[in-house]
Amino acid sequence: MTDQTAPSDTAPGPELTVVIVDDHSIFRSGLRSELDPALRVVGEAATVDEAIAVVLATQPRVVLLDVHLPGGTGGGGAEVIRGAAAEAPATVFLALSVSDAADDVVTVIRAGARGYITKSSSGAEVSDAARRVAGGDAVFSPRLAGFVLDAFGAVTGETAATNDELDRLSAREQEVMRLIARGYAYKEVASALFISPKTVETHVSAVLRKLQLSSRHELTAWATARKLL
Structure with a gap:
């Protein structure tokens, strides 16, 4: 060897x-x-x-x-x-x-x-x-x-990019985003956060618009890829 x-x-x-x-x-x-x-x-x-x-x-x-x-x-x-x-x-x-x-x-x-x-x-x-x-x-x-150094550099870049994306969302929108991405229904999110289902729907719409996503399925994939769940 x-x-x-x-x-x-x-x-x-x-x-x-x-x-x-x-x-x-x-x-x-x-x-x-x-x-x-x-x-x-x-x-x-x-x-x-x-x-x-x-x-x-x-x-x-x-x-x-x-x-x-x-x-x-x-x-x-x-x-x-x-x-x-x-x-x-x-x-x-x-x-x-x-x-x-x-x-x-x-x-x-x-x-x-x-x-x-x-x-x-x-x-x-x-x-x-x-x-x-x-x-x-x-x-x-x-x-x-060298591969390891490159990987850590990539992770640093990904973390910075994720933080920039999260900064677009308010604290409440981030809470809603995580629950929706985990598969919670609107009523379940509303109950957990003590807000109305209509308010949840409004927050979800804002999250999707700010992150340029088209559905909650894309939101789940986005959050999973960034280890936010």
């Missing part, structure tokens, strides 16, 4: 619990045998659904996560992170994939992975990377760092 990350000079730390997620059993077995003995593998999984279940059941400190996995709704490693992170708050995710495509890197990092290294890394390098993400570092194979 070729060098992908520069192992740190620190001595091995205390035992670290790990889950390996990959749909190839031979790779899981090989990686398990090459990891530092201080990394205790407490579970393995081959699919999205299995991975979420194992992570929630074992609450590992680190998940070594392949990007492309069968099962779930097709979201792969990113779907595992989204499905498990909230109920495993002490767990960190390190993407470990054969892919070095920018889209794969960006997708899994935006989902919440703390690092991304390729499968050409050695067992020692993977072990070191696992310790570093557990310690709070972000770890990436050198040639992938």
Whole structure:
């Protein structure tokens, strides 16, 4: 295996619990045998659904996560992170994939992975990377760092654009927008906000006009894409 990350000079730390997620059993077995003995593998999984279940059941400190996995709704490693992170708050995710495509890197990092290294890394390098993400570092194979910087730049730009769009709406319009986008009926929104259904309708019309949208379905898609729900 070729060098992908520069192992740190620190001595091995205390035992670290790990889950390996990959749909190839031979790779899981090989990686398990090459990891530092201080990394205790407490579970393995081959699919999205299995991975979420194992992570929630074992609450590992680190998940070594392949990007492309069968099962779930097709979201792969990113779907595992989204499905498990909230109920495993002490767990960190390190993407470990054969892919070095920018889209794969960006997708899994935006989902919440703390690092991304390729499968050409050695067992020692993977072990070191696992310790570093557990310690709070972000770890990436050198040639992938540019993708990550670009992604964070894009996120910053998207956040600024979203804030500009939200600034067009009054505080009440933003409240109505979020409830409507979540699927609430006009009467339900009116009850929740102590206003009349007619007032809700007026606010919705204003929201759609200001955001240049044509229906509540487009509003839901708009809010979902910007993680406002």
